[in-house]
């Protein structure tokens with residue numbers, strides 16, 4: 001079992017490697033994950049002067065959307081990988097968003113005072129934290145009494161063909177080690193109630209969860225391969241280790257796999273996320 005420090009180092013390296021893909025496919029990713037960002041934001045009751053913290057912000061969502069809803073407020077975007085936050089800052093500059101700042105830090109060791117923020121968001125970050133319980137205690141600590149945290153995770157792989165199609169094509173050509181149940185992986189928080197239990201253990205109340213559908217849409221099966229092979233972290237890491245002929249066979253497998261999802265000149269592959277909201281008592 002790697003140490004927390006080794007997990008963080010590996011995550012930092014992985015996301016540095018994926019960052020070019022997140023910048024290149026920004027619009028496709030935004031369209032896919034937008035409904036989850038909207039659901040998180042709806043659950044947080046953002047005010048004009050909201051003080052908001054976005055954890056594992058990556059290329060900036062949902063933090064940048066919160067900043068637009070809170071022109072008199074302030075949003076801090078945090079992430080372990082500076083390369084991802086650079087993309088967030090560039091997106092903010094392009095959109096003319098000035099009420100944000102970025103901070104490189106790990107979710108389980110936040111450099112903020114107690115009771116600083118009205119709300120916290122964590123879109124698709126939880127499963128990568130070395131210590132998910134400590135991270136949740138940190139979210140509760142930096143929230144003001146009555147403040148809310150909302151996060152999202154992926155539910156079971158069978159409900160997410162957008163990622164299982166490429167991972168099955170990779171598994172058909174390589175010997176992928178089974179994911180460590182206690183280590184970072186895309187489906188580490190898939191079990192119903194797993195994040196709710198972390199919230200409750202950290203003293204959060206009124207914990208509720210619900211599912212949100214997403215669709216990854218591309219212009220063609222070939223573009224689908226480019227999108228997933230360049231930004232899905234587990235695919236990017238696995239593909240780094242294969243030779244060119246193997247990569248070509250995996251590419252062919254992914255393209256064949258998504259043909260069933262071609263419709264009206266587009267490829268649309270579905271998925272399902274779970275959002276979890278909780279409140280700091282007080």
Ligand SMILES: C[S@@+](CC[C@H](N)C(=O)[O-])C[C@H]1O[C@@H](n2cnc3c(N)ncnc32)[C@H](O)[C@@H]1O
Nearest residue numbers: 015056057058079080081084106107123124128
């Ligand atoms: C799937 S991306 C999510 C980005 C963004 N929130 C979104 O939904 O578009 C996951 C992010 O988690 C970050 N991450 C991984 N481990 C982390 C940790 N221990 N603390 C903070 N961020 C972490 C990665 O660097 C990456 O940017």
